[in-house]
Amino acid sequence: MKKTLTLFLICLSFLNSFCQKKYILKADQQGYLVVNNSNSLYKPGDTILLKGYFKSVAIYNLSGDAKKKIYISNVRGETLTIGDSLWSGGSWAQGLIFRNCHYIKVAGSAKNKFRIIGSKSDVKDQTGTPVRTAYFDLVFGEMSDNIIAHTLTIRHGGAGIWAKSEVSTTNAATWYPNAYLNNFEFYSLDIGDTFNEAMYIGHTGTYWNIKTNQPYYPGPNDPKPDPNIYKQPIKLKNVKIYKNYIHDIGNDGIQAAAIDNLKIYNNEIVNWATKKGYADNGGILIGGRVSGF
Numbered sequence: 001m002k003k004t005l006t007l008f009l010i011c012l013s014f015l016n017s018f019c020q021k022k023y024i025l026k027a028d029q030q031g032y033l034v035v036n037n038s039n040s041l042y043k044p045g046d047t048i049l050l051k052g053y054f055k056s057v058a059i060y061n062l063s064g065d066a067k068k069k070i071y072i073s074n075v076r077g078e079t080l081t082i083g084d085s086l087w088s089g090g091s092w093a094q095g096l097i098f099r100n101c102h103y104i105k106v107a108g109s110a111k112n113k114f115r116i117i118g119s120k121s122d123v124k125d126q127t128g129t130p131v132r133t134a135y136f137d138l139v140f141g142e143m144s145d146n147i148i149a150h151t152l153t154i155r156h157g158g159a160g161i162w163a164k165s166e167v168s169t170t171n172a173a174t175w176y177p178n179a180y181l182n183n184f185e186f187y188s189l190d191i192g193d194t195f196n197e198a199m200y201i202g203h204t205g206t207y208w209n210i211k212t213n214q215p216y217y218p219g220p221n222d223p224k225p226d227p228n229i230y231k232q233p234i235k236l237k238n239v240k241i242y243k244n245y246i247h248d249i250g251n252d253g254i255q256a257a258a259i260d261n262l263k264i265y266n267n268e269i270v271n272w273a274t275k276k277g278y279a280d281n282g283g284i285l286i287g288g289r290v291s292g293f
Contacts, residue, residue: 019043019045020043020045020046020047020068021043021046021047022046022047022049023042023046023047023048023049024049024051024075025048025049025050025051026050026051026052027052027053027054027055030055031053031054031055031056031084032054032055032056032057032058032092033050033054033056033057033058034057034058034059034060035048035057035058035059035060035062036060036061037059037060037061037062037063038060038061042062042070043064043070044063044064044065044067044068044069044070044103045064045068045069045070046064046070046071047070047071047072047073048070048071048072048073049072049073049074049075050072050073050074050075050080050082051074051075051078051080052080052081053080053081053082054080054081054082054083055082055083055084055092056082056083056084056092056094056095056096056097057082057095057096057097058094058097058099059072059096059097059098059099059101060099060100060101061099061100061101062098062101062102062104063101063102063103064102064103064104064146065103066103066146068103069103069104069105069146069148070103070104070105071105071107072104072105072106072107073106073107073108073109073114074108074109074113074114075109076109077109078113079112079113079115080108080113080114080115081115081116081117082095082096082115082116082117083095083096083115083116083117083118083119083137083156083157084118084119085117085118085119085120085121085156086119086121087118087119087121087131087132087135088119088121088123088131088132089123089125089131089134093134093135093136094135094136094137094138094139095116095117095118095135095136095137095138095157096116096137096138096139097136097138097139097141098139098140098141098144098147099141099142099144100142100143100144101140101144101147102144102145102146103146104144104146104147104148105147105148105149106138106147106148106149106152107148107149107150107151107152108150108151108152108153109151110151111151111153111190112153112190113151114151114152114153115152115153115154115155116137116138116152116153116154116155117137117154117155117156118132118135118136118137118154118155118156118157118158118160118194119131119132119135119156119157119158120132120155120156120157120193130195132156132157132158132195133158133195133196134158135156135157135158136157136158136159136162137154137155137156137157137158137159137160137161137162137194138152138154138160138161138162139161139162139163140161140162140163140184141162141163141164141165141166142165142166143165143173143174143181143234144163144165144181145180145181145182145183145184145236146182146183146184147163147183147184147185148184148185149161149185149186149189150185150186150187150188150189151188151189152188152189152190153189153190154189154190154191154192154194154198155191155192155193155194156193156194156195157194157195158194158195158196159194159196159197159198159199159200160189160191160194160197160198160199160246160249161186161189161191161198161199161200161201162200163184163199163200163201163202163236164200164201164202164203164233164236164258165181165203165233165234166203166233167203167205167208167210167231167233167234169210169211169213173234174231174233174234175231175232175233175234176231176232176233176234176235176258177232177235178234179234180234180235180236180237180260181234181235181236181237182236182237182238183237183238183239184201184236184238184239184240185239185240186199186201186240186241186242186244187240187241187242187243187244188243188244189244189245189246190244190245191244191245191246191247191249192246192247192248192249193248193249194249194250194251195250195251195275196250196251196280197249197250197251197252197253197254197255197280198246198249198252198253198254198269198272199241199244199246199253199254199255199256200255201236201239201241201254201255201256201257201259202235202236202239202256202257202258202259202287202289202290203233203234203235203257203258204255204257204258204287204288205217205233206218206232206288206289207225207230207231207232208230208231208232208233209229209230210229210230210231211229216230232289233258234258235258235259235260235289236258236259236260237259237260237261238260238261239256239259239261239262239263240263240264241254241256241262241263241264241265241267242263242264242265242266242267243266243267244267244268245267245268245270246267246268246269246270246272247268247269247270247271248270248271248274249269249271249272249273249274250273250274250275250280251272251273251275251277251280251281252272252273252280252281252282252283252284252285253267253269253272253282253283253284253285254267254269254283254284254285255280255282255285255287256284256285256286256287256290257286257287257288257289257290258287258288258289258290259289259290259291259293260290260291260292261291261292262286262290262292262293263293264284264286264293267284269283269284
C-alpha cells in the first residue's frame with residue numbers, strides 16, 4: 001500500500017510539473033496587449049513571455065498561488081520593450097499595468113533585457129505642466145498583491161512604479177482595516193528620469209470621503225472624522241525594497257506610506273528632486289500610516 005501511495009504521489013507531482021505551461025505573447029497591430037484571465041487560461045506556475053515591442057500591456061485577473069507564482073518575463077536572449085515614449089495624453093497611460101492580480105513575478109531574464117520606457121513628451125497641459133506627469137510605467141493596482149518585481153530597467157514617464165489600490169466608494173475591502181494587500185518585493189531595479197517619484201508604494205491619503213470621492217487630511221486638533229463617511233485606504237503588509245539603483249528623479253526617490261512591516265535597505269539613490277519643489281524632495285520618504293519600519 002505504501003509503495004502504491006508513493007508511486008501515486010510521484011506521478012501526481014510529475015503531472016503538476018508537466019501541466020505548467022509556457023506562453024509567448026505579442027502585441028496586436030496597434031502595439032497593444034490586453035490579457036484578461038477571467039477564463040483562467042493561465043494557471044499557477046505558468047510562464048508568460050512577452051516578445052518584441054509593446055506600446056502598452058494591461059493584465060487583469062491573473063493569479064498564481066503561494067507555491068507557484070505566474071512568471072512574466074522576456075524571451076531569453078531577446079530584449080523586451082514596453083511603453084510609449086511619445087504618449088502625450090489620452091488612454092493607455094501606463095506601460096505595464098496589473099489589475100486584480102495575485103502571486104505574480106515580473107522580471108527580466110538578465111540586466112537591461114526587460115525595459116519599460118514611459119512618456120518623455122514635452123507637451124504641456126493648460127497649466128503648463130508636462131502631460132507625462134500622468135503616465136505610469138509599472139502599476140500594481142486594483143487589489144493586486146503578492147508581487148515580486150526585479151531585474152527591470154524603467155525610464156521616463158511620471159512615476160516609475162505605482163503600487164497601491166484606490167478607495168472604492170462601494171467596496172469595503174478597500175477600506176482599512178477590512179483587508180490588507182500582502183507581500184511586495186522590489187529589487188535589482190534600475191529606475192531613471194521619472195518626472196515624479198521613482199517608486200510610489202502605498203496610499204498617501206489619511207482618510208477618504210466616500211461621498212465626495214476626495215482625500216481628507218485632518219489636522220491634529222480637528223475632530224475625529226465620521227467613520228460612516230471617511231474611510232482609511234487599504235494598507236500594504238510586508239514590503240521589501242532593496243538593491244535598487246534610482247537616479248535622476250523629479251520628486252522623491254522612494255516614497256512609501258500606509259504599510260505594516262516595511263524594509264528598505266541597500267539602495268543607491270542619486271540626483272533626486274530635480275524639479276526642486278518645496279515638497280516631494282526626499283531620497284527616501286517614509287510617509288504616514290507606516291508601522292514596523
